[in-house]
Amino acid sequence: MLIRSDAYRSTLRKLKEVRNRELLAATVTSFLQALIAVTCLVLIASAAEMVLYFSRSIREAMFFSLTIGGSAILLLSVAVPLLKFWLSSRSKTEVQYAQRVGNALPEVKDELTNFLQLASLEGKGGYSPALVSAAFTGIYRKIEHTDFTAIIPLDGIKKLFRVTIATLMLTGLLFLLISPLQFGLYRIYAYTTLFVPPAGFVFDVTPGDASITKGENFTVTVKVLGKDLKRVTLMYKDISQTDFTGESITPDSMGVFRYTLHSVRNPLSYYVTAEDIESERYTVEVTDLPVIRSFTVSVTPPGYSRLQGYELTDNGNITGLAGSTVRVRLRANKDLSAAMLRFTDSAITNLQVNGNFAEGSFRLSRNNQYVFRLLDQLKKENPSPVSYTVQVTPDAYPSLEVVEPDQKINLGPDQRLNTLFRLKDDFGFSKLVLHYRLTASRYEPAWETFKSITIPVPSGTPEAEVRYVWNLTEMYLGTEDAVSFYFELFDNDVVSGPKSVKSAMYSLRVPSLEEIMQRADTEQESVEKELEQVLKEAEALRKDLEKIDNTLKQEKKEPDWQEKQDIQKALDRFEELQQKTEELSKQLDETRQELQENQLLSEKTLEKYLELQEVMKELSSDEMKKAMERLQQSLENMDRRQLQEQMKNFKMDEDAFRKSVERTLNLLKRIRVEQKMDELLKRTDELMKQQEQNEERLNNSDLKNQQQKDALQKQQDQISKDLKSLKEEMETLQKQMEEIEDMPAEDAQEMLEEFEQQQNEELSEKTSDQMQKGEKQQAQKNMQQLQKNMKQMRSKMEKMQQSMMQANQMQTMQDMMKLIDNILVLSKQQEELRNQTLNKRNSAQILNEEIRKQDELDRGVNTILNQMGELAQKTFAVSPEMGKALGDAKRNMSAAITGMQNRNNSGAAGNQELAMKALNQAAVLMQNAMQSMMQSGGQGSGMMSLMQQLGQLSGQQMSLNNMTQQLQQAMQQGGTLSQQQMGQMQRLAQQQEVIRKSLEQLNKEAEATGKSKSMTADLDRVLKEMQEVVSDMNTQKLTDDLVQKQERILSKLLDAQRSLNQRDFEKDRESNTAVNVTRQSPAELMLDPKRKQDAIRQELEKALKEGYAKDYEQLIRLYFESLQGAR
16 A cells, blocks of 8 residues: 555655754744843843942842743743644645645655645545556655755754854853943842942952962052042951951052062951942962971991991081982971972982972082972972081092102112002002013113002001012013112092002112122212211310310309300200211111122121221210210309319210221221222122123124124123223222221232233233134133133232231230230239238328329329220220220229328228229220130121021022012912922922021020020011911912012011111210320330239130130230240
8 A cells, every 4th residue: 555655654754854844943043032132131231230230129120020031031932933833733734745845846846745645546446556556656756865854944043043152152251351241240130239339440459369378478469440549458367366457558650559468377368448448358378388397317428438427317517428328308397299409509309208208318429508499289399498518528549658668779689679658548548559660771671661569458447557578580680770660559439439649750770789889989988088077076176175174264153154155066066076977877887788788798897897886886875965964954054163074074075086986987997998808809709700601601602693792792891891990999999008007008009910910901802802803712712811810819819808807806916915914914013002002001201102103003004095095996806895994993093092192091992902903804804805806707706697697598588489479470370280380389388497497496596695686576476477488388378468478578587687787785885984085105114024924924825725716826826926025
């Protein structure tokens, strides 16, 4: 059926859509028009209220009119179209709508109406169903895709919608911009409120409601719109007040009213009023700023400093070492959003925030300042933060003081250099480095770069004294080689990196034999000249003292100013002379040490040098210094009698000083002669060695090789120069001998003539020429002749040295035996005179005879003193003790004469007995000195023997040290010790043990004889270190520490050897010794020849029984025979 077909239903649905769209368009249009009308009414009413300011009843009527009327209009705008549509829909059929569609759409025309009519014909008779169905289907196909709703246009609605939107926006903008208009609408709706009509102005208050931080200033700005006012009143109160406080405000030049409330701490409310008109009331909220309630600062120094950390509470001023870690912890008054440390150099350290707590850390690097910056949850900052300082203590540079060696050093034959450092740093050291390089050598080019050795230093200590023995044997330095070196000390700063300080540049040189000897000659000659000058000045001082002494003998109660000045000047001059001699003694000792270290002194010459040092000590003895102090004290006390007595003693000290200087000068000249002999022997030995080496090179060389030829010729030319130097030194020896009266200068002349006859220089030069010409056999022959000549010359020198020594020794013994002879005779006569004095009565004639005899004995002592003084100028055998004993004898003889003059026989006899004992003591001292001379001549002194043994042990230790260091180098190259090297290590340990046992035995002997007191080195400590070295070697511990232990052992052995050179003979000295008596030339002693000869025979027989060497027994017998012949 057509009515039930889908085509029919679809068509009806489309027509229904047309009807619905028509309804919608009418409803929307009506509503928009009503909305526009209502909006205009509200705007008009608000404008009327704004202008006319209606009463409350009118505003009430307006409110209800707008509310009810507006609502009714809007409601009717919707209801009316709906009602109209409903009424019209009852009368309109689908055919009517089809006709409207056909009229509006040309493509449809009557087709839609026909379609509906055909559907209505279905079932009626008179019409063919097939024809109706075919027509129906054809029409449907035409209208199937046609949109019927297009007949209802929407353009009007769209336009009306835009007008509505514009109306609403315009109205809203007017209300927004025109506040009175807005206020008018407000008054309509607030019709119950009584509004006072405006006075013609409005307040514009800024900032209105606000929020500030506690303590902040708050400024209110008021603008009056509509009228110029001369004054407004600001009313305000905080929560702590009950009433408002008013402040009258006048406008500025721009007509703006401003008022500032300072340091607002509580919330407040305020408003502005003028002419009974009030503004709105505003509130100001006050919030707290973030502030620090408490904080701590912990400072932790870097670990290497070993300093204790510390903590500060509520104090941010930090002082700490660079690299220290600073941890900050703070508590604020409120929760924070951020916290930081802001430094003056723009650096920022952010802190970690947790509620109202914050913490963080930073590292000290430089001086600075910082503040705490806090932000609360409202991003408010803490006000006026306190600035704190950061004082960084820098890690100072280390300090390096090189105590030893000097900046310029001559390297000794042991090829070792002792160093001593004083190290300082605030926190400790990491290493001490020795940098060195070869700067000059005849055998290899100088080094371009420095090599380094690390010297062990203690860690973790701010001060240290470090000793180190630098072994240069591995450099194989030759004569005239030079090495430059310096030291560099590093501290232990691990924060900024170790800082270092460098020492000055040092240099060492291997001196040639020629240099050492020439320097020694120069130094000794300088000392000799200085001593001569001291002697002259001492003589001048003696004359001045005589004048002062004569002046003091005048009858005055107190010394005058001039006398005091003269005495003070004399004291000062004497002190200067003493200081000068001390300096000369030191200078001479340094020369002696250098000669000894280079083995250029024979045992005898060395011992005499040491004896000379003891003599020079007498030049500034403690007794002399005390005498000067006593004279100075007497000068201050102004006691003339005491001053005369002390001046007498001082004159005696000056006389002793002058004679000691004279003795030192004469003995030095003799020692220089003996040293020159040692030097000639050493030079000859060196020449023989060089000649032998060059001859061996010649035998193994080919003179056709120019390089070998040049090397041989160069060495031979050096030998020629050395031969020339040897001749010059022989001439020097001859001149030195000529200056000394009893020296065999003629023997030196004979030796020099023999050397010239050998023509060694010409022979050496000829050999050099023959080498250049390639005449090898002739050169060899000349070399052999040179070697033979040198041997002959050396033999001649040795004989001359022995002859000179024996002659000097014999002369000394003869002179000393004469002194003993005379002293014994005087002692015997003194004994007889004492007996006579005791047995005689006090008759004047008898006493006068005894006084005369005592005076003769006294003059005999003067004669002996003069003889002993002359002998003292030639030998060290004369000691101060001898002079003291004779001085005691003379003093007691003078006292005996005084006693006899006073008729005090018993007292005189007592003094005579003391004089006799003093004479006997002097004889015993001389006899002991002779015995010592004989013993040392036969086998050497015990002290020298100890020195020699220490020297041998030092040499063995040096050799062992070198082998140990070579083994260590081999181990470092290979990493570990091989089996062969382990065996070598065991052998070295055995050698160390042998040296230890030898030293242990030597130490026991030295302690038993008391000689160990003369050594400054602690041999027990050395033995302990040796034992440690042996233990380390047996356990294969070949370390740097072991090597340094060995070097310390060697250094201490050498120190022990040197300390023996400075031994103290522990001789007591006094200022008033008989040797100080002025020399005279008294008459010969009247001694009994028979008694004298018997006494001599007894002493000589006693001496022969002592068991001396045969050479000295022969000397004793020869001397006795000479005495016999003299009688």
